[in-house]
Structures are given as C-alpha cells and as structure tokens.
Amino acid sequence: MRIGLAVLRNEFLIYFKKWIHIIVNIAFFIFSTSLFSLVAGLEQELLAEWGAGVIWVVALLSMLLAMPLLFQPDREDGTLDLMLLSAVDPAWLALAKAAANWCVFGLPLVLLSPLLGASYGLEGIALLVLPATLALGTPALILLAAVAAALTAGLRRGVGLLALLVLPLALPILLFGVRATELAADGFPAGAPLMMLGAFLLAALGLLPWAAGAALRATAN
C-alpha cells in the first residue's frame, strides 16, 4: 500500500514532466469531438442526439492514445523489471500506475465533457449525467486498458493491437454510458445504467489490477 502511494507520487512527477502529452490528449479530445459536428453540419436536434455517443467514443480513443505511456517507457529503460523483482505485488503496481494515468488523462475528459456536451446542445440534467457516466466509466476503461497495455508492453508500435484487445471488452461500458446520457436527455431517470457502470467499475477494481499484474509478470524479460 505504502509502496503503491510512492509509485503513484512518482508517476505524477513523471507525467508532469511530460506535460506536453497531457495537453496533446486534451486537444485531441476537444478537436476530434468538434470534427464530428463540423463535417456533419448536423441540425441542432441531431447534434443533441449524437452528442453523448460522439463524446464517449472520442474519450475512449483519446485514452487509448495515452495507454502506451502506462508501461512502455518503464519497460524500455528497465524500471519495470526492477519493480517486478522487488517484493511489491505487481497488482498494486498496476493499480497505482492506472490511477495516476486516469488522474492525468481521464479526469480532464470528465471535467471537460459538460462543456462539449453543451456545445452539442445537451441541456439540463444530461449535462450532469454525462460527466457522471464518464467519471464511472473511464476508470474501468483505464483498468481494462492497463491489462492490454501490460500484455503488449514488449511490442514496438503495439498501440493498434492494444486497441483491438481493449475495444471489444470496452463495449458494455460504452453502451451503458451513452444509454444513461440519452435517457437523461429525454427526461427519463438514468439511475439504472449509472448503477451498471458503477458495478462494472467495482468489478474492474476488484479483478483487473490482478490480471494486469499477472500480465506484467508474464511479459517481463
């Protein structure tokens, strides 16, 4: 646990030294979401209908974009191997690294989503439900992606394969996230899909760090 916190602190320091990645990630998110509305030239109602789906898909993609940063640098310079040789449980290691990654790459998307939602014409309660779905869904996505990142950490240019491994399993999270926002936008209670997302997150927190740790061990040199 204490070592997990130390890893977390270390990760934050490294990420803030590479602040440019954070900016790139946020810019990619904002620009790609606006691309949809630009090229489609959709009418306002259509935009509101598509908003949740577009924002969710782009959030998923921009998080995948940052995923190679999770283990790849540490694998290449040997830090990861040293960490695995120490007495630290690799599950804690994976959890701490995933948590830092989410704070840096996931949290900004959650905070920005009401703005983008409003630009897509979402109104009222939907503007609260959209960030809530992202706040519940993106940590689960990061944990899922951490397993795939650990499995592909040894590969150069493994990000395509990483995406292929994550996307099928990420499907339910995406579906329930979009569903909740759509329900809220249409004036229905969105509690049920939100609770499903919460259940996914709890299951992911319980199981996936362990799988990611095993994957780190399995692909260690």
Add this chain to the structure above:
Amino acid sequence: MRLPNWLHKFASPPHFYRIAARIEPWMLWSGLAAIAVGAFGGLLLAPPDYQQGDAYRIIYFHVPAAYLAMQLYALMAIGSAIGLIWRMKLAYAIAAAAAPVGLAFTGLALATGMLWGKPMWGAYWSWGDARLTSVLVMFFLYLGYMLLHASLEERSTADRAAGILAVVGVVNLPIIKFSVEWWSSLHQGPTISRLAAPAITWDMLWPLLVMVAGSVLFSMAVTLTRARAEVLLRERSARWVRDAAEACA
C-alpha cells in the same frame, strides 16, 4: 492444489502425440458421418416449421456452430488457465490449437445467423441486439488472442500473455449465454435446455442432436490435429521428435 499424476503422464508431449494420433481418425470419420446423417435428416426428413417454413433448416448449421464457438472458447480459456496455474505446456498448445478452430466456428455462427436473420427479422444485423453483439465480441476476442500470440516472439511469453487475455475474456461467455433472457432481443430464446423439456418436436430435434454431436467430434479431431502440429513445432529439438521423424523417413 495439484493435478493428478495420470494427467501429468498424459500431458507428456510424446504420450499425447501418440494417443492423439490414434483417436483422431475415429473422431474425424465418425464426426463426418454424423454430420452427413444429421444434414440429411435436417434438410430432407424433418418437417417444415409452421411459422418459418423451410428457412428454419439453417438451424442445423447455426446451432452446432454457435455451440462450438462457445465450447472452444471455454476450452481455450481452461487450457490457458491450466497453463498459467500449473505451467503445463501441453495445455498452452491445446489452447493455441483451439483458437483458430473456434474463430472459424464463430464466423460460421455469425454468417449463418445473418443469413437466417434476413428473411426472419428483415435485417442481416441489428446493433441493438445483445446476443449478436456479444458473439461479435467473442469473434474479436479470438482474433485478439491469435494476433497477440503471433506478435510476441518468444513462445512462452506469447502463451502466457495470450492466456491471460483468454481468461479475462471468459466474462463474455455467460453474457452470450444469457443475453436472450436478460435483454429483449430479436434472437429467439433457447430451444433446448438441460432442465426443461425441449420446445421442439422429436422429428426436428434428432437431426439437430446428431449434427451437434458430429460437429463436436469433427472440431475435436481438427483441434487434435492442430495440437499435434503445435506439439511437434514446440518440441522440434526434442529427441523423440527426431526419432519419430527418422522412423517416418
């Protein structure tokens, strides 16, 4: 927990290779014969359905394919889990051998399902349908397993990494199985259940059961052939393989 000794003996590569070579032709030919009988019974002898007419007959290919798609995933995941837990190399070889067979049957299940869906539902595909989507997810899990296995160069690393993916993907199996009960779906509910009397007349049922049994035997034979090839590849520097090769030459 330890594996029983007889299993370890069976799992020694030369022993497995010999046993598999002996039972494989029996499985293959009895499986093909059962498929022929089942196809004849299903396509010609069984009566047409009162609602779906003759179009329902694709069930004789769709159901075995879908059944095997899931069974082979389970085999792949169990093999991977045994490999990860007990470090049994043969289990990894069987998992790797089962993956392409499972992918093929998943593709067949998807294709026959789409052909059946067009006349019955009016559409080849529906994205809102949980059964269709979860089977597509399984298709991509098979694909991901094979691609990950192929892109990691060292075989033992590839076995372990792809094995973890297979085990994580097991969450999808109950979703596929129960998707038609949990969500309202275009896909019809289960026809055959272990606990209840089947919702199908015997004249239609027996060709289906023969077809399923034949497909299981056939897929096991194909998987065993592939597993033997995997074992040969993995053990190519071992003495027994060289001896066997010399005996052949």
